[in-house]
Amino acid sequence: MKKILKTKLPELWQKIDADFDLFLPIEKNKTLNFSLWKEGEKVNLDRVRTNASPKHLVFPQTETYLKFKNENKKLSLEVVEAEGDEYVLFGVRPCDVKSFKLLDNIFLRDPVDTYYKVHRDRGIIISLGCSNPEDTCFCTSFGVEAASAPEGADIAAWDMGDSFLWKTQSEKGQKLMESVEEFFTDAHEKDLKTLEHEKDNIREKLKELPFSNIDLSKIKGTQQEIFDQEEIWNEFSEKCLACGTCSYLCPTCHCYDLCDYKGSNKGEKFRCWDSCMSSDFTLMAHGNPRTSQMQRLRQRFMHKLVYYPKNHEGVYSCVGCGRCADRCPVHIDIVKIIKKLGGEKNEL
Amino acid sequence: MENITKKIRAVAKQALINKEIDKILGWKKGDLWSESYPVFITKPEDADSLIWDSFCINNLSKYLIKELPKYDKIGIFIKGCDSTSFNQLLKDNRINRENVVLYGIPCEGMVDPEKVKKIMLNDRVTRVKKSENGFTLTNKNTSKDVLGEEIKYDKCLTCTSPNPVVYDQLLGDVVNNNVNREDRFKGVEEIESMTPDERYNFWKGEFQRCLRCNACRDICPACSCVKCVFDNSDAEISGKAKTEGEDTFFHIVRAYHVAGRCVDCGECARICPAGIPLDKLNRKIIKDINEVYGEFNAGLDSTTPAPLVTFKLEDADTFSKQGGK
Numbered sequence: 001m002k003k004i005l006k007t008k009l010p011e012l013w014q015k016i017d018a019d020f021d022l023f024l025p026i027e028k029n030k031t032l033n034f035s036l037w038k039e040g041e042k043v044n045l046d047r048v049r050t051n052a053s054p055k056h057l058v059f060p061q062t063e064t065y066l067k068f069k070n071e072n073k074k075l076s077l078e079v080v081e082a083e084g085d086e087y088v089l090f091g092v093r094p095c096d097v098k099s100f101k102l103l104d105n106i107f108l109r110d111p112v113d114t115y116y117k118v119h120r121d122r123g124i125i126i127s128l129g130c131s132n133p134e135d136t137c138f139c140t141s142f143g144v145e146a147a148s149a150p151e152g153a154d155i156a157a158w159d160m161g162d163s164f165l166w167k168t169q170s171e172k173g174q175k176l177m178e179s180v181e182e183f184f185t186d187a188h189e190k191d192l193k194t195l196e197h198e199k200d201n202i203r204e205k206l207k208e209l210p211f212s213n214i215d216l217s218k219i220k221g222t223q224q225e226i227f228d229q230e231e232i233w234n235e236f237s238e239k240c241l242a243c244g245t246c247s248y249l250c251p252t253c254h255c256y257d258l259c260d261y262k263g264s265n266k267g268e269k270f271r272c273w274d275s276c277m278s279s280d281f282t283l284m285a286h287g288n289p290r291t292s293q294m295q296r297l298r299q300r301f302m303h304k305l306v307y308y309p310k311n312h313e314g315v316y317s318c319v320g321c322g323r324c325a326d327r328c329p330v331h332i333d334i335v336k337i338i339k340k341l342g343g344e345k346n347e348l
Numbered sequence: 349m350e351n352i353t354k355k356i357r358a359v360a361k362q363a364l365i366n367k368e369i370d371k372i373l374g375w376k377k378g379d380l381w382s383e384s385y386p387v388f389i390t391k392p393e394d395a396d397s398l399i400w401d402s403f404c405i406n407n408l409s410k411y412l413i414k415e416l417p418k419y420d421k422i423g424i425f426i427k428g429c430d431s432t433s434f435n436q437l438l439k440d441n442r443i444n445r446e447n448v449v450l451y452g453i454p455c456e457g458m459v460d461p462e463k464v465k466k467i468m469l470n471d472r473v474t475r476v477k478k479s480e481n482g483f484t485l486t487n488k489n490t491s492k493d494v495l496g497e498e499i500k501y502d503k504c505l506t507c508t509s510p511n512p513v514v515y516d517q518l519l520g521d522v523v524n525n526n527v528n529r530e531d532r533f534k535g536v537e538e539i540e541s542m543t544p545d546e547r548y549n550f551w552k553g554e555f556q557r558c559l560r561c562n563a564c565r566d567i568c569p570a571c572s573c574v575k576c577v578f579d580n581s582d583a584e585i586s587g588k589a590k591t592e593g594e595d596t597f598f599h600i601v602r603a604y605h606v607a608g609r610c611v612d613c614g615e616c617a618r619i620c621p622a623g624i625p626l627d628k629l630n631r632k633i634i635k636d637i638n639e640v641y642g643e644f645n646a647g648l649d650s651t652t653p654a655p656l657v658t659f660k661l662e663d664a665d666t667f668s669k670q671g672g673k
Contacts, residue, residue: 028557052621243619244560244561245563327621329563330406331385331386
């Protein structure tokens with residue numbers, strides 16, 4: 001375990017920035033997002049949740065993969081490679097770290113999504129323990145360890161007040177650590193004790209959160225039975241504005257659309273984020289199988305809570321980051337759905 | 349506020365029992381201190397879950413477009429800004445006045461949870477309560493008094509219509525409107541004072557964060573088209589790509605489309621997950637309309653024609669001049 005004083009961070013950022021693209025939670029115009037670091041940017045490592053998740057780094061919102069041209073009746077195609085350099089992502093919360101694993105299950109299974117893989121391979125992820133979880137956090141219900149070092153992080157870090165503790169967890173992490181070793185000292189026995197204390201603190205805070213009583217195992221019924229509870233789906237969908245805020249902010253939502261920019265004799269093929277909230281979601285040549293907002297909203301939550309776990313050994317496609325609970329303009333969120341479906345711990 | 353909650357419940361229950369209305373749109377408290385959300389009620393016994401507090405920010409008027417075709421008569425609670433958007437929906441022929449019973453609520457401004465979190469972010473606020481001069485923020489161990497100005501939404505601090513401008517029954521006392529009307533355009537003036545390049549870069553920077561989630565459109569009471577052009581895949585401008593051109597196109601088209609119909613409720617800016625100050629774009633157009641055609645506030649009534657869809661010989665621009673500036 002290594003230790004770095006917070007006063008050394010600017011130098012550390014500079015050093016990392018020289019070799020990599022460095023992405024940090026940066027505050028700009030009232031928003032906090034993972035953005036490319038430049039000297040003088042306002043880095044905020046205190047607030048636990050960035051507005052948007054960092055998924056755009058591995059799954060860009062829009063990505064062109066093919067350019068085509070028609071000249072003198074001859075069609076030519078040009079494959080566009082994935083853009084971007086090697087990067088370091090610092091300050092990723094354990095929920096967002098887990099979301100990468102959930103996206104891997106989709107994009108890295110056969111056939112592997114080559115663009116996603118390139119983005120994923122280029123990144124070094126440094127997690128940060130959640131010293132101050134927010135009211136709308138409910139990661140514990142999804143098995144996320146907000147206090148411990150999350151699996152999937154190349155380096156795990158914890159905020160210790162005037163310093164950070166770093167634990168290297170992968171080869172990539174080790175390589176980065178070696179290149180910045182000069183800013184670090186070895187952690188002492190005392191630091192490790194303090195860390196254990198801090199982890200306990202975090203666990204205590206998590207227990208006290210307003211949504212700590214959700215328990216997915218209490219959701220009963222077969223896929224068909226949950227699907228058929230139209231009264232519940234109607235109740236939520238009649239208030240739903242059908243905007244895509246929830247799906248675009250969600251770290252695990254991964255639906256995309258394939259579109260063309262069409263010119264008179266040339267164009268581009270690209271993919272972009274889609275949302276089950278959009279009226280043209282699942283629109284096919286024959287028409288749309290989901291014609292109402294009820295069906296689309298139901299799709300969103302069935303996907304998170306039923307379909308994904310069915311295909312991935314019971315793992316839910318939610319990490320409890322709380323962005324949907326925080327940002328839905330009309331307060332529809334997955335916690336309310338889970339509770340409505342019966343997923344609440346029984347009060348003693 | 350507790351008194352108004354009592355009135356809301358009583359009024360809703362009675363109206364449902366008497367079958368004066370088939371459904372009522374109001375607000376309900378969620379699990380969190382900051383969470384008051386829209387609720388639709390058809391059974392009289394459910395009326396007891398209705399509430400009124402400093403977080404009933406959601407404008408319920410727009411729901412009428414979808415709800416009215418399903419029922420003969422709907423009751424709805426409306427604040428000042430909700431009432432102007434109600435009038436706008438009437439003017440746009442999207443709803444019928446005779447199918448709605450309006451319960452007006454004078455509003456003293458709503459609390460912005462983000463501002464509360466800035467003051468007590470990690471102290472686990474459990475309650476925000478109106479006090480004599482402002483609000484009291486409470487958590488497990490302590491409480492703190494703050495002034496209303498510190499935690500109210502920006503849009504509420506410059507609100508010019510705190511009292512409903514249309515209603516069938518008013519619940520609560522009329523609120524004094526002591527807002528300095530000039531303050532409303534301060535944000536616009538800041539942008540106007542920039543050079544064209546600075547202005548371009550300002551909006552470029554803002555739109556860069558746009559997620560294209562359409563929430564600004566979907567919450568807007570002036571965005572009431574049956575099928576939005578951005579949802580019309582046949583129009584080939586659905587523009588799902590996240591590029592500078594598409595983002596800018598979307599926002600400029602939207603702002604022009606609601607020009608003269610925007611009631612300045614500020615909901616677009618409030619709910620934008622990327623924090624884009626979209627209200628400033630609309631307010632710039634409102635300011636221009638005021639300067640060119642004389643002061644006009646959309647939604648103050650449901651009959652006065654909007655300046656941009658009417659022509660008078662005394663209009664500042666008579667269309668007789670050749671070319672632009």
